[in-house]
Amino acid sequence: MRDTTTSPHTGPSPQGRALGHVASLSSGRPVDASLRLTLNFHPDREAAGRPALVALAQDGVYRSQFVTGTSNGGLTAYPGGDRWRWESRIFDGAYDGVPGEQRPVYGALNFRDSTVGAAPRFGSAYFRLTADTLPRATFCYPDSAAEPVDFGVASGMHLIELAEADERDALDDYVEAQIHGPVVLGRHVEALVLDPCYRSTPVEEAARRLPCRTEWHAGFRLTVEQLRRHPGYRGAEFVELGAEIAEDGLLDPRIIGDAARSGRHDPQALKKVWHCLARFGAPPRPTRPHRAQDVGPAGVRGS
Template sequence: MHPREPSGHTVLMNAGHPLASPRRRALEHVTSLSSGAPLNAELRITLNFHPDRTVAGRPILERLCGDGLYVSQFVTGTSNGGLTARPGGDRWRWESRIFGGAYDGAGPAERPVYGALDVRRASFGAAPRFGSAHFRLTADVLASATFCYPDSATEPVQFGVAARMSGLVELAAADRRDALDDYIEAQIHVPVRLDQDVEALVLDPAYRGTAVEAAAEKLPCPVEWHEGFRLGVDELRRRPGFRGSEYVELGEALAVDGCLDARIIGDAARAGCHAEQDLKKVWHLLARFGRAPRSHAADLPVDRGRPLLSGRAGNRRGGYPPGVDGSFTPPQATEARGCPLLS
């Protein structure tokens, strides 16, 4: 399995070759910092995002349907995390450090997009702090990705690539970070094409029968459903120390029939009556404490698995064998199609 250029052709890595592509230089640089055995080819990268948000006033899924690509915050100017994707900003500086300056002179469309490696095969994706939905990418994308632990915002010193990854997986498995922070960050160095690189869009059931589901069905990838995030106000009131009592109070005010879910927070975000950062903290409370009991990432084992194979693996959901991914698809779920937001 080799990394591919944007055209779809594979690239043989050669450390002595003068490289023209920032993407290739970035991959080579991180490869030189990585160690260990190859990655299990049955694992997947996921891209978590909020499927009901807008970009420049346009619904994100509608935009994705038109563009056919998942792009970085350097292109969109929006983010589910921090928004510092500008020359000299934090994201620019982190990328310069991690990738050896490979992208310092690159255009916005050349820069990587961000996700996480789903080492626990969690039905809600590897990094739900960034959103209730996720795209699950194909096995072919693994070779065009780099990885770090912890998140690049912490200026990590441990890195991996698909061919040299076991050291990073073991490091993450031994750490005891909070469940919202316990993910291996992935940087994908090729355009993520919805019709070729996405196995499925996985949605929260709060969006059944909504415009989100209707828009998702127009995308060129399957749609699946996870168990959903729901948090009762009684449990919410017990968590003032997690993000702050003011966000517990805001969550209480937003709750419908005594419960919070992803759709309620999304409706509040589009209404524009609350600061985005405040709603992000409310989402963190829901994502951390509102998962179905079997869905807590910290309770699922890390897959140290089998080594990287050539080509696609597995026989279900594009590579997750039956019974090992911790997922649940409601009986009425449609197997159709899906798409992303921004990193």
């Protein structure tokens, strides 16, 4: 990978300036090198008019919402928008004048070794990144949308201790990571980890075209009966929407994805249904994802 931290002509790059600024705000012990960054997302949604995994296979790079115009959180990645403002504050303006392709992508540090990724709030699938992406990541707790004052880098941070001592909701219980420089699927991704509801679907087909292996976690499942026990979590109207789109009294990520692509429902409302499924239908933790039917590059089965 080309070094994106310095340039012999212009000095520190935007990525280098951002990393240096956050390092100046950080303190604590180095991050355990065995921990992994994960990028959670919905694998059956569209990006720039293309299915997400098809777009990823064609581009070969995981891009920020400043480029894709899509997000599983808020759509505020434009000059003056909330995401732009948060990045300007956290990175001391390092990215204020640069194109979207140079901005960081967002994930989380999987310090709990969760099989569904560190931040399932943002999707049922995730890319698990290689160890060499850790040194070019910055971290904050809580999420950058909460205007955090606690930051970290891989060489030293105290954010895990803060998260472990906190009592936030399970969907907010993550240390956010910003990865500076490109995330090239064939170089920087150990695996794509999918929900088993996507077996034998176009999502699995698209996954086989990616230059990384595919693994499967235990799966998100929630019955309508269980969903109705939590009307106060995101609101009774989203419980009713979940019951409406359920198949045979069951919700899983594929069902919500099908509803999203149908165009018959408000995407923000479906996001709240996903929150209910992710919160109350997650598999038990901690266990590692099984690899009995791993898929390697171009669909080659692993051992």
